[in-house]
Amino acid sequence: MGQSRELSPYRWVIEGLLILALLSQTLVWLAPAAILPPIAKDLGISLKSGGLIISVIALFIALFSFGGALIVENIGVLRTMLFGVWLMAVGAVLSGYVAGFGALLGCRVVEGLGFGLMIAPTGALVVEWFGEKEWPYINTVNYACSYAGIAVAFGLTTSLYSRLQSWHSAMLVYGGAVAIVALAWTVFGRESSRVGADDELSTDAPPAEAGGAPLGEVFGMRPVILVALAFSFAMWVFQLYTAFMPSFFVAYRGMTLEEAGRVTSILPIAGIFGAFGGGMLTTITGLRKPFLWPVMTLMLLGCVGSVLSPNAALLSISLVAFGVGASAHLGAMATLVMELPDMTPARVGAALALVFGMGYAFAFLSPVVGGALADRFGLEAVLLGTLVLQPVAIVSFLMVPETGPGRVASAPAIAPGA
Template sequence: MDAVTQQQLGSSSMKLSRGSRVRFGILMVISVSTAINYLDRANLAIVAPALSADLRLDAAQTGLLFSAFSWTYAILQIPAGWLIDKVGAKLAFGYALIAWSLATCAIGLARGFGVLFGLRLALGAAEAPAFPANSALVASWFPKKERGTATAAYTAGEYVGLAVATPVLAAVATALGWQSVFYLCGGLGLAWAVVWLTRIRNTPKGHPRVSPEEMRLLADGGAVVDTPKHDRASWSDVLRLLRHRRMIGILIGQFAISSTLFFFLTWFPSYLVRAKHFTLLNAGFMASIPYIMALIGVFFAGSWSDRMLKRGTSVNVARKAPIITGLVGASVIVLANFTDDPALIITIMSLAFFAQGMSAISWSLVADIAPVGKFGVTGGLFNFIGNVGGIVSPLVIGYIVELTGSFVGGIGYVAVVAAVGALAYIFLVDNVERLQTN
């Protein structure tokens, strides 16, 4: 700890002598921002039945629109990680939020497949810095024993936004047209960008409201409280990460986690309407139930993981057990192929998405294993591979539906990929500890 940090520890405001909790305010801003992030990538799924009918798009074209987001999002993950390591999470995420909100508004103006496809590519490019930035902030603002819960909190933002907004946006689309959904979501993001840019700090060091007690808690608990020095960005950083077996296992697991997630973010409402004959409005309300269950799942997994750590369980077990349990549980989605009962379908999907939510705390591993000064590029690589799943999953499901006229094969694909992800964590991920790449 350098002299500046020592001075902060010794002379911070007396009015915060009881110990500040600034990190939780930072986490709140991250969580709301993540909710907006996921709402803007998933709102297409909510209005897809109406939009596809209006613009006369077939299932393959709809699948391409769902997948297009992930093409640029995935490709730009590693460059986005370098950007975060260079300029910091605050600016990288803040300006990205403005850019993707403008792209969201523009989607409401689109009147053809080509324009929609281009805007979905732009949306994916703009959102690329989001999750690597989140991971970098958690590594700086939370000690290891709180990272599972912190990761669960911002990851839960994915599901909170969708659980609350899915029925609301379905009602808005029914009443005002599908275009209004994009105007509403984009405007919300532009307003929130002001909050992000004024409230977020990259690290606790120098923050005027961080007390000596909180700074000591963070520093002693393994948080990166000062801005680390960064080497020049290089593809060799990526190659060095890929030499580690545990990194390969985590990447395979993230491909599986994202493949399951992207079914719910893209095809799920259309699945309810086209395969199970729900109305758009009913699908919007019923689809919110699995999102709520996923929210519960991610908080359950985060708190379970951190409780195990506090009780002395090894970090290997504490981090991996919820993820493996979640991936195995997500494979129960295949049972939906054997019933047409609406209540049973929603129950199965809720259980599968609860389990998927559990596995989503995998982002806590990035904060745990990323080399110091390489949080951005590690998170970028992690999210790149995950979003290859986001590219593949909607396309595979779309083409299966187009070729067979049924979702049966698509649901089976999701279940198999989830099981493979669980096996990768069991057999490839060994010690959960910070990687050395020098």
Template sequence: MTSDFSIELPQPDDKYKWYILAISLVTGTFVSAIPFSCMPVLFKEISEDLGLDLVQIGTIWGVASLAGIFISIGAGLLSDRFGVKNILSIFCILVGITGALRGLSNSFFVLAFTVFLNGIVRLIIPITVTKTIGLWFRGKNLGMAMGVGAVGMGLGLMLGPMISATVMSPALGGWRNVMYFYGGLSAAVGILWIAFGREPSQTSSTTTSGTVPLRQALSKLIRLKSLWFLGLTLLFRVGCLMGMTGYLPLYLRDQRGWEIAAADGTLAAFYAISTVCVVPLSILSDKIGSRKLILYIALIVGLVCVSLIPIVEDGMIWVLILLAGVFMDGFMSLTTTILLETEGVGVKYSGTALGIVFTIVHIGSVSSPPLGNSLERIGQQAPFFFWASLSIAALVMLAFVRETGWRRTIRTASA
């Protein structure tokens, strides 16, 4: 009886993993992405209400990621120790509460504090969702599953700019009520995890009780050079996109004279095409057996597009935004896949490894927006050139990252 039960046990998990993937997608949309991506298009209304200047806006946009520098490693350890269901259930609700608190802000400092507070709990979500997908999907399906998970983020990143300023704020009576509404959605997703979340039975014992001590995990992972270079690649890549996306709607409205809907629509289009392309790029990566080839193309395209935005005519800006957006979520999906496939990481150290990489990444997320915004004093083109230069640095770092696609495995085996 015992042996029969143990043989049949993985079968329900094999079906239930698709439900988990669906909940993970919803989590990315309504917890990780929309409450975050709504901010750039609401900055105009917020700045008029609170009297913020451009550098303060850049600081607010950056401080949203500041908490990640301090809590990313802890986020990985939490999911390793207490299980992904418990962490996602609790922290989705906390994201809702702290996200709603942003609506109570009456000054720059209060807004900065509430955005930082929201970041502390919100930034735990992507790491835990990534680990969840890594636990439920292995081998040839991992790249595809990561792509589907990234679709959730992409949908939220698209919907936030698309509806927050032009639909939600007028309908709800201002940006403060938008914060309250999105907070309620995040909390509802937490209830969804309480009701339907589950740990994979074949690994639940190791993820909840057999955890590796922090010192042991760190001592092993900090010696993996590829992990550090991957983190630095993402630092510069995310720094480029965070700065550009936070500044672009304001630039198009104030410097180019675009209407609000059109300016906000560029971000919506950027994230929309990213959402459409993320799964095909992940499948293509699995098919050709290379992760890095697609990452190289993404960085080169991003470098060219961001450099040209302040130079070209208005109509060409749409083309550049769409080209850059093709690879946005796909880049994150493939770099995360590389991390989980890196020799020496695996499921055992995945939470801590993700925490280390995201800690590095958030340094770029925090510093890039205010640094780039401050360069507007030199000229309107300067912020874009600064953010484009970060793509060059990312290309250099990527060269030192070890390929994990199946073509490298074949070459290694035949060598």
């Protein structure tokens, strides 16, 4: 399917750096959700404003994921990645020192800016350094590590807060860790010279026209738009649940904050296994779609159970289903985008920037809208009501073409931009 290209052993150093970066992203994003009640109490803010602490980072991830795609075109993949990881580190460190709500939001904006700038370079670095047969495996590991960051955020943050007796100190610990990751990227990060930003990655279709802006080109690709819609509505549901689930368990199930954090950590731990399992199965079968819409359905069932389960056993099963459903599609989704006709590293970066940019825009709106509605109608009603959006993700993934090598040989070829 793709061109034969010599692979450098240094790609594994790059993969190690990508793993650290992806762990850092989700950790700094969702760590405040695990200790949101004491943060809100200390700052004297409502649940709606507390949701903004979580969601504002998603807004700037959305805005600057597009910015990252444009910057890559001008200064290159590695420099854009360095700008992003250092901005995220600076915002995370400063959040450990600020005293007011507005200042904390400012730090979260800086974190979101850095997070967003890192999205396009991450995809571009994968297609630059690795062969096409390695993409499903690399995407699997990378997205599993994103869920590992979420697991740390929910599993460790409450214990860290209890030990340090200060949410500022807990945030500062994480900020220092991200700064170390940024330093590692500065010292060891490299850009591959074996494939240019405009080199074709797929030979299943005629070469694309030269000279177009990658971000503009991917807006005309129907499969990319469908993937973006599916991911966006799934992110709305995922962000609302992860932002408020610990608060829900405290308010409606009578758990302590630490108990709620431990229970909620089941979700991302299951997500790690879901990402690995889904990624391995999509690689073994050579198919992508069986790991898209069916797992979105599993996520829907898990969400319902996580709110309505009458006992601890069913709650645990539901959280596992939620975690697996929310993660098992990620490797297949990213690989499907990379396998579309006429894709280059620059177009892959732009396409993933569009997908994740839309997704994080929805993730920004979700806790803000959900928090406002929860203040009026109750958190349980809002968590259940938002699930009417999940079928949009299911249907959108149903409509994308199969791109994997395991698709039926007689199936029609995917037309460019179809």
